[in-house]
Amino acid sequence: MKRAAFAVIGHPNKGKSSIVSTLARNDEILISPQSGTTVEANRVRIETENAGYELIDTPGFQRPTQVLKWLKQRANSADQRAAAVAEFVSDSNCQENFPDEVQLLKPVIDGAAILYVVDGSRPYGAEYESEMEILRWTGRPSMALINPIEGNDYVDEWSSALAQYFKTVRVFNPMLAEFAAQIELLTTFAHLNPEWSNNIENLTADLKRARQxxxxxxxxxxxxxxxxxxxxxxxxxxxxxxxxxxxxxxxxxxxxxxxxxxxxxxxxxxxxxxxxxxxxxxxxxxxxxxxxxxxxxxxxxxxxxxxxxxxxxxxxxxxxxxxxxxxxxxxxxxxxxxxxxxxxxxxxxxxxxxxxxxxxxxxxxxxxxxxxxxxxxxxxxxxxxxxxxxxxxxxxxxxxxxxxxxxxxxxxxxxxxxxxxxxxxxxxxxxxxxxxxxxxxxxxxxxxxxxxx
Ligand SMILES: Nc1nc2c(ncn2[C@@H]2O[C@H](COP(=O)(O)OP(=O)(O)OP(=O)(O)O)[C@@H](O)[C@H]2O)c(=O)[nH]1
Ligand SMILES: [Mg+2]
Known part of the structure; x- marks a missing residue:
C-alpha cells in the first residue's frame, strides 16, 4: 500500500509547524511567534495500527522571486519545469544562496505532495504568486490550507486567489480544529492521489478506533x-x-x-x-x-x-x-x-x-x-x-x-x-x-x- 507524504509549505510564520504538530499529535515540534523558527525540513512519521503517512515541516520561503527567476532561466517550456526545480535543489550554489527554498522543495522533488499554508487573517498580496508558481512548477499533487490565525477577515479573498493555483482549498485552524475536522482534512488528502486512498481510509479508521x-x-x-x-x-x-x-x-x-x-x-x-x-x-x-x-x-x-x-x-x-x-x-x-x-x-x-x-x-x-x-x-x-x-x-x-x-x-x-x-x-x-x-x-x-x- 502506498504511503502518503505531505510537505507543509508557505511563508514564514503562517502556522506550518502548528499544522504538523496538531495533525501528528506531537508536542515536540518547535512553534514560536518568531519568524524563521523552522530552518530545516523535518520529517515526522505518523504511524497507526494499519497505516501511516509522513508530514514534512519546512522552513518558510525567503526569496521566492529570485528563485523563480533562476528557474525561468532553466526552462523554456512547461515540460522542462519540474526538471528545473530538481536542478535547483541539487545545485550547490543554490544550496548556499537559497538554503530555505532548497530545504522546502527537496521533499517535494523526492515525491511528497504539497500543503500550501496561508494566513486568512492577513490580506492576500501578489508577492505570494512567486511561491505558488514555484510550487506549480514541481507538478506535484497539491492543496492549500487557509489558517485563520487571528480571524476570518480575508478568507474569501484568499480562496479566490488560491483557486487559481490549487484545485482544493480548505480552511484549517491548527489550534482549534476538533478531532472530526482533523479526520475530514485527512480524508481530503486522499483525493490528492488515488494511490493513497486505501492507506488514508485505514488511517482514519485507526485513528477513530484509537480515540475510543x-x-x-x-x-x-x-x-x-x-x-x-x-x-x-x-x-x-x-x-x-x-x-x-x-x-x-x-x-x-x-x-x-x-x-x-x-x-x-x-x-x-x-x-x-x-x-x-x-x-x-x-x-x-x-x-x-x-x-x-x-x-x-x-x-x-x-x-x-x-x-x-x-x-x-x-x-x-x-x-x-x-x-x-x-x-x-x-x-x-x-x-x-x-x-x-x-x-x-x-x-x-x-x-x-x-x-x-x-x-x-x-x-x-x-x-x-x-x-x-x-x-x-x-x-x-x-x-x-x-x-x-x-x-x-x-x-x-x-x-x-x-x-x-x-x-x-x-x-x-x-x-x-x-x-x-x-x-x-x-x-x-x-x-x-x-x-x-x-x-x-x-x-x-x-x-x-x-x-x-
Ligand atoms: N491564534 C493562533 N495562533 C496561531 C495559529 N497558527 C499559528 N499560530 C501562531 O503563529 C506563530 C507561528 O506559528 P508556527 O507554526 O511556528 O509557524 P511556521 O509557519 O512554522 O513558522 P516558521 O517556522 O517560522 O516559518 C506561533 O506563535 C503560533 O502559536 C492559529 O491558528 N491561531
Ligand atoms: Mg515552523
Missing part, C-alpha cells in the same frame, strides 16, 4: 486512582500512646504526600495517553481541607451537602443513612463555632475532622499507629471531578497549543446529571462503596459514561 481506546484507558486510570486514594492509609509501629502522638505529624505528612503524588502520577499517565508530554499544568495540590462538606474550595470539585444527600437517595441508601449525611455535615457547625480554634490551631486539629490517628494493639506487643483511609462520602466525587476536568481539557487540546493548562473547575454534578438515571445510580453506588474501602469490580466500566467525546 483512549477513552477506555482514561476510565481505567481514574478507576485505579479512585481505588488507591480511597484505600490508602499510612501506618507505623509504636511502643505506646505517647510515641503515637509524637509521630502524628509524620504520619499525616506521609499520607498527604502519598495522596498528592499518586494523583499527580495518574494525571501524567492521562496526559501521556493523549501524547501530551510537555503541557505546563497549573493545578492546586490535592489538599485535604478540614471538612470535605463545607470547605468552599471543595464545592467546585465534589458535591455539596444537598447534592450528596440527593446522590445518596439515588444510590438507594437507607433513609437513615441519608439523614446521617446531613448530620455528618454538622461538623460544619463545629467549623463555624470553632472557627477561631480551627483557623489558629494546628493543621492537625483541622484534619482531625476528616481523619484521625488510630492506634491498634499488636499481638506481639506494641501498637500500630495509622492514619487514613479517608471515608468521607464526598471524597470519591472530588477525585472524579478533578480528573474529569483534566480529561476534558487534555483530550481536546491540540498539540500546537502550548500555553499553560490552568484548572478552572466546573461542577461535576452537571456531568453526572447528563447521564441516564441507571448510569447515575451506578456511579453514586460505587462512590458509596469506595468511601467504605470496598473493592469495586469493573469500576472503569461504571465510570466510562463520564468520559464523553
Amino acid at each position: 481506546t483512549q477513552r477506555q484507558r482514561a476510565a481505567i486510570i481514574l478507576a485505579r486512582l479512585l481505588q488507591d486514594l480511597c484505600d490508602f492509609r499510612a501506618s507505623q509501629k509504636v511502643l505506646d500512646q505517647a510515641q503515637a502522638e509524637t509521630i502524628q505529624p509524620i504520619l499525616v505528612e506521609t499520607y498527604q504526600n502519598w495522596m498528592k503524588a499518586t494523583e499527580r502520577k495518574a494525571i501524567e499517565k492521562l496526559f501521556a495517553l493523549y501524547q501530551h508530554f510537555h503541557t505546563p499544568l497549573e493545578i492546586d495540590q490535592l489538599e485535604l481541607p478540614p471538612d470535605l462538606f463545607d470547605c468552599e474550595q471543595w464545592y467546585a470539585w465534589g458535591l455539596n451537602k444537598k447534592q450528596l444527600v440527593a446522590a445518596a437517595a439515588v444510590a438507594g441508601m437507607a433513609a437513615g443513612a441519608a439523614a446521617d449525611l446531613v448530620v455528618a455535615g454538622s461538623s460544619f457547625m463545629l467549623g463555624a463555632i470553632g472557627g477561631g480554634i480551627l483557623g489558629g490551631g494546628t493543621a492537625w486539629f483541622g484534619a482531625d475532622k476528616l481523619l484521625e490517628i488510630k492506634l491498634k494493639g499488636l499481638p506481639l506487643g506494641g501498637y500500630e499507629a495509622s492514619y487514613g483511609p479517608i471515608s468521607n462520602r464526598n471524597f470519591p466525587y472530588v477525585i472524579i471531578g478533578r480528573f474529569l476536568f483534566l480529561y476534558q481539557q487534555i483530550s481536546r487540546r491540540n498539540h500546537a497549543v502550548r500555553d499553560t493548562l490552568t484548572v478552572n473547575p466546573k461542577a461535576l454534578q452537571l456531568q453526572i446529571d447528563q447521564l441516564e438515571s441507571s448510569q447515575k445510580k451506578a456511579i453514586h453506588q460505587v462512590c458509596e462503596k469506595l468511601s467504605k474501602q470496598k473493592v469495586v469490580e469493573d469500576l472503569d466500566k461504571t465510570l466510562a459514561p463520564l468520559f464523553s467525546e
Whole structure:
C-alpha cells in the first residue's frame, strides 16, 4: 500500500509547524511567534495500527522571486519545469544562496505532495504568486490550507486567489480544529492521489478506533486512582500512646504526600495517553481541607451537602443513612463555632475532622499507629471531578497549543446529571462503596459514561 507524504509549505510564520504538530499529535515540534523558527525540513512519521503517512515541516520561503527567476532561466517550456526545480535543489550554489527554498522543495522533488499554508487573517498580496508558481512548477499533487490565525477577515479573498493555483482549498485552524475536522482534512488528502486512498481510509479508521481506546484507558486510570486514594492509609509501629502522638505529624505528612503524588502520577499517565508530554499544568495540590462538606474550595470539585444527600437517595441508601449525611455535615457547625480554634490551631486539629490517628494493639506487643483511609462520602466525587476536568481539557487540546493548562473547575454534578438515571445510580453506588474501602469490580466500566467525546 502506498504511503502518503505531505510537505507543509508557505511563508514564514503562517502556522506550518502548528499544522504538523496538531495533525501528528506531537508536542515536540518547535512553534514560536518568531519568524524563521523552522530552518530545516523535518520529517515526522505518523504511524497507526494499519497505516501511516509522513508530514514534512519546512522552513518558510525567503526569496521566492529570485528563485523563480533562476528557474525561468532553466526552462523554456512547461515540460522542462519540474526538471528545473530538481536542478535547483541539487545545485550547490543554490544550496548556499537559497538554503530555505532548497530545504522546502527537496521533499517535494523526492515525491511528497504539497500543503500550501496561508494566513486568512492577513490580506492576500501578489508577492505570494512567486511561491505558488514555484510550487506549480514541481507538478506535484497539491492543496492549500487557509489558517485563520487571528480571524476570518480575508478568507474569501484568499480562496479566490488560491483557486487559481490549487484545485482544493480548505480552511484549517491548527489550534482549534476538533478531532472530526482533523479526520475530514485527512480524508481530503486522499483525493490528492488515488494511490493513497486505501492507506488514508485505514488511517482514519485507526485513528477513530484509537480515540475510543483512549477513552477506555482514561476510565481505567481514574478507576485505579479512585481505588488507591480511597484505600490508602499510612501506618507505623509504636511502643505506646505517647510515641503515637509524637509521630502524628509524620504520619499525616506521609499520607498527604502519598495522596498528592499518586494523583499527580495518574494525571501524567492521562496526559501521556493523549501524547501530551510537555503541557505546563497549573493545578492546586490535592489538599485535604478540614471538612470535605463545607470547605468552599471543595464545592467546585465534589458535591455539596444537598447534592450528596440527593446522590445518596439515588444510590438507594437507607433513609437513615441519608439523614446521617446531613448530620455528618454538622461538623460544619463545629467549623463555624470553632472557627477561631480551627483557623489558629494546628493543621492537625483541622484534619482531625476528616481523619484521625488510630492506634491498634499488636499481638506481639506494641501498637500500630495509622492514619487514613479517608471515608468521607464526598471524597470519591472530588477525585472524579478533578480528573474529569483534566480529561476534558487534555483530550481536546491540540498539540500546537502550548500555553499553560490552568484548572478552572466546573461542577461535576452537571456531568453526572447528563447521564441516564441507571448510569447515575451506578456511579453514586460505587462512590458509596469506595468511601467504605470496598473493592469495586469493573469500576472503569461504571465510570466510562463520564468520559464523553
Ligand atoms: N491564534 C493562533 N495562533 C496561531 C495559529 N497558527 C499559528 N499560530 C501562531 O503563529 C506563530 C507561528 O506559528 P508556527 O507554526 O511556528 O509557524 P511556521 O509557519 O512554522 O513558522 P516558521 O517556522 O517560522 O516559518 C506561533 O506563535 C503560533 O502559536 C492559529 O491558528 N491561531
Ligand atoms: Mg515552523
